[in-house]
Amino acid sequence: MANPLLQAINLTKRYGQFTALSNLNIKIVGPKCVGFLGPNGAGKTTTLKLFTDMIRPTYGHALINGVDVHKNKKIALSMVGTLIETPEVYPSLTEKEALFMIAEIKGVPHKFLERSVKEVVNKVKMKRWLDQKVGKMSKGMKQRINIAAALLGDPDIILLDEPTSGLDPRGMSEVREIIKDLKKEKKLIFMSSHLLSEVSEICDEVALINHGKLMAYGPINEVTSRFSNGRTAIIEVSTIRPLQSSVIKRIRKINGVRGVDILDTKRFNLRLFGGIDAQQKLLESLVKLRIGVISFKPSASALEETYLSVFKETV
């Protein structure tokens, strides 16, 4: 299977005089989860709509696997699952009928229809309601059906526009679990969100957008360290064994470490002075301490700092 590819070339959308998206250039290659992060009105939905031919670019191109979405929508979207804003299903259809409709449109072979629908319905925990009319369902249930529809046909690329919006906290965390599961299936997930915590929890990479302009794109730690140059980055470290206090003392002495905040017995936050080089040296030093590091990532609060610093400048 070829590497999934999303690319925008000078992608621009104007509404009259107002520029909703300005010269977006981005190339996202390979299976991973990219968070498209920005405040309300930043241009996230606009971008995703351009990638699904719901709106036309003023100029520039949205390419999926190298195919221009606006010029050749059927081919471009053939291996893509999408969920833009909050779609509604024809109200008199049952959940099953609605999903069959989408599966048939996508070309799931007839003999696999039943199984495909069952599979996605299980993922979103909506099996019980298969024969219920969608018009009678709650917002949260409808959003699950929308996610199920996006997953039908086993797409390589999944475009999600604030997939957890409109859900209650449990629904939100369930949707996040679904997305995390998808990551294991080697898919390229491009997900917009205005929630930092969500992006830092789920995503490998982040694209920051504000006022229709792309501010940064890259792996989360790279982006955070780029913006925390000369400042403090916060890194969350998890270990396989509980930490001894003697070890913590030695960690404090590592070059650049400004402080250690214990989160629980196997997890702590490091406040680190410096950019990405400092992070790399820190990780090496931690590994040498043989404390059983199993994860090392700039924490949500580091991203938050970046987020605030990026968006403060432009507001």
Added chain:
Amino acid sequence: MEKLNLGHKNIVPNSIKQVLTMLKYSLLDYVGSRRFFVLLIIVAIIAIMLTAVMAYFRPADSLASPLSFYSNWWGESSTLVIILSAVFFGGDAISGEFQNKTGYFLIGNPIRRSAIYIGKWLAALMASLAILGVFALITIGNGLYYFGLSGLPSQFLEALLFSIFYMVSALGLTFFFSSMFKSSTVAILTTVILLLFAFSLIQALVANLAHVEPWFIITYGAQIISNVLMNPYPPHVSTTSVHSAAGSIASSKAISITTYNASIFEGLMILAAYFLVTIIIGPILFERKEFT
């Protein structure tokens, strides 16, 4: 959850297959909707009232001959049923995709908007024909009661066929307007006003004031449904002079009323033209609309 390896690759179906998919599920939606039910009730009420009037009053002119029966019944009321169906199923068919956000469920998939449009149009046609069929069955039931099987004039079958053509054409028009506006209310109001009042008014004005044949009006073409039930078929153009009652005969002005009647061929051409233009331009409008 374990990933299901279905061992296949989806091949996006051609647009004709996708049209059929849209037809199937839109029809399911239409037939299961309250709207379908309401229209069925309205049509049933119209038919039952007509049946009751016929049975109770036995109007002499209607029961004079099978042709006059079908003329008074089908010729007078079928266009109302057709217009109602066209508005009910077509009035917001496309605008609703924007306003109700159902389009957002479909558009992000590998399907052309025109395939959605045509599929929905076919579904609306089938739902409308079902409604018209119910009305036709009740009409024929009454006809058989009064005149028997031998009293089923061939002109009625022609009228039935023309009604289907009008249905096709009127749905083309309502779909066209529904793709012109994003607001369902505006789209529905436009079609209701046009089909129920404005077209007839323009038709009358054009004929009487300009003395021009209103060949460009859909309702003018649709008159072949009632005209074919007349014996003889009305003349192409007739002028009636009416003297105003007020004032002396000497000073009264004669008002002449001009009535045009399309020939069957002409009427069919008008209906066909409306259908062709709307079924081509409607999907183009839909393709160009943005889901903002």
